[in-house]
Amino acid sequence: MIRIFKYGEIDNAEIFNRGTAVADVSDTVAEILAEVRKNGDRALAELTAKFDHAEPETLEVSEEEIRDALRQVEPAFLEVLQRSAARIRAFHEKQVRTGFVINEEDGIVLGQKILPLQTVGLYVPGGTASYPSSVLMNAIPAKIAGVQNVVMVTPPGRDGKIRPQILAAAKVAGVDRIFKVGGAQAIAALAYGTESIPRADKIMGPGNAFVAEAKKQVYGVCGIDMIAGPSEILIVADGKTNPAYAAADLLSQAEHDRMASAVLVTDSMDLAEKTAEEVEKQLKKLPREDIARASIENNGKIIVADSLETAVDIANEIAPEHLELCVDAPFDLLNRVCHAGSVFLGRSCPEALGDYYAGPNHTLPTGGTARFSSPLSVDDFVKKYSFTYYTAGALARSADDIALFAETEGLSAHARSVLVRKKEK
Numbered sequence: 001m002i003r004i005f006k007y008g009e010i011d012n013a014e015i016f017n018r019g020t021a022v023a024d025v026s027d028t029v030a031e032i033l034a035e036v037r038k039n040g041d042r043a044l045a046e047l048t049a050k051f052d053h054a055e056p057e058t059l060e061v062s063e064e065e066i067r068d069a070l071r072q073v074e075p076a077f078l079e080v081l082q083r084s085a086a087r088i089r090a091f092h093e094k095q096v097r098t099g100f101v102i103n104e105e106d107g108i109v110l111g112q113k114i115l116p117l118q119t120v121g122l123y124v125p126g127g128t129a130s131y132p133s134s135v136l137m138n139a140i141p142a143k144i145a146g147v148q149n150v151v152m153v154t155p156p157g158r159d160g161k162i163r164p165q166i167l168a169a170a171k172v173a174g175v176d177r178i179f180k181v182g183g184a185q186a187i188a189a190l191a192y193g194t195e196s197i198p199r200a201d202k203i204m205g206p207g208n209a210f211v212a213e214a215k216k217q218v219y220g221v222c223g224i225d226m227i228a229g230p231s232e233i234l235i236v237a238d239g240k241t242n243p244a245y246a247a248a249d250l251l252s253q254a255e256h257d258r259m260a261s262a263v264l265v266t267d268s269m270d271l272a273e274k275t276a277e278e279v280e281k282q283l284k285k286l287p288r289e290d291i292a293r294a295s296i297e298n299n300g301k302i303i304v305a306d307s308l309e310t311a312v313d314i315a316n317e318i319a320p321e322h323l324e325l326c327v328d329a330p331f332d333l334l335n336r337v338c339h340a341g342s343v344f345l346g347r348s349c350p351e352a353l354g355d356y357y358a359g360p361n362h363t364l365p366t367g368g369t370a371r372f373s374s375p376l377s378v379d380d381f382v383k384k385y386s387f388t389y390y391t392a393g394a395l396a397r398s399a400d401d402i403a404l405f406a407e408t409e410g411l412s413a414h415a416r417s418v419l420v421r422k423k424e425k
Contacts, residue, residue, distance in 0.1 A: 036188035047185040056160035061178035069167035091359030095378040107394030116146030121190030121200030126155035132169035139173035145381035155182025187214035229366040230259035234320035239268030247278035254295035319370040
């Protein structure tokens with residue numbers, strides 16, 4: 001049964017505890033990374049057989065396999081993929097930025113260039129569920145940014161194949177190459193490169209504890225998007241909210257992962273009690289009941305606050321991945337929200353809308369990192385550099401200022417590199 005707390009009557013540590021501690025897999029991951037770095041494709045084959053119990057005939061997915069997948073996928077689902085992709089593309093196209101040039105002083109030109117990354121690695125999870133939506137959410141912004149080589153890795157099934165729906169999503173999203181490998185070994189392949197898999201400039205996409213740890217360990221060799229934790233939802237709801245809606249939305253995240261966090265904050269004890277009953281009722285109908293129940297019993301909670309304003313303050317303290325404002329006037333509370341990955345406004349906007357279809361990205365900061373992180377966007381697939389041009393006359397006008405700054409920092413060679421040019425002039 002999901003627990004109900006009254007805000008202010010219990011230790012806040014209990015309220016804000018996500019309960020997301022996981023086993024330390026750092027040593028195991030380090031061994032996997034070293035093995036792949038040393039032995040390349042051979043290590044990938046051995047580790048895939050060991051961990052995924054699969055022996056794919058080829059490491060890379062062929063065009064024929066993609067064509068077969070498109071034939072296997074239901075036409076209705078393929079159409080949904082295309083409609084979803086169009087919405088994701090339309091939203092992310094608004095994020096594109098261009099460089100700039102400043103030429104406001106004689107003899108001085110300053111500017112910034114924005115360039116796409118050359119090669120991006122996209123990890124798509126397998127395991128208890130696989131996510132075509134993650135393919136769209138990562139590959140589409142990459143392509144909009146101008147990335148030429150989007151390389152996808154995903155664990156094969158025991159038959160050595162990739163689910164047709166994943167391959168269909170990759171085709172719709174414009175993925176360039178696909179490889180049948182998962183886990184920490186896939187991250188190693190993208191970070192270091194192997195005979196078959198090209199080295200990536202940056203690795204994107206969620207995964208289990210081994211994938212997250214691998215991304216952490218290879219950071220610096222390449223870039224990463226974020227260290228994604230278990231899924232989270234926090235619902236702020238008033239007493240008019242249908243408890244069946246609130247329960248369904250809590251369970252939509254709880255079914256992801258036993259460590260997922262589902263929280264309702266409300267100003268109504270009546271809603272709290274009815275939602276708790278509804279959660280129990282709906283749990284029994286879920287195909288993934290065992291996963292959702294573990295999440296609800298370990299990390300789920302309902303918090304009763306004295307007002308909706310206090311409820312939003314609690315949400316800001318938790319900084320959830322997904323925040324729903326199930327109230328009469330959600331826009332009145334929106335400006336009060338400071339820390340959330342993505343916000344869903346009103347009673348007709350379940351979080352699942354954002355997972356698949358609305359357009360904003362579903363790769364979001366977790367574990368409270370929404371305090372300082374943002375959703376995945378086109379910005380994650382570009383890099384920037386600045387440029388500076390001064391004529392001899394422009395440098396001479398600034399030379400004394402620069403030299404004084406350098407001498408103050410004790411760096412006389414810096415000062416001399418400027419002053420020597422002033423003397424020449």
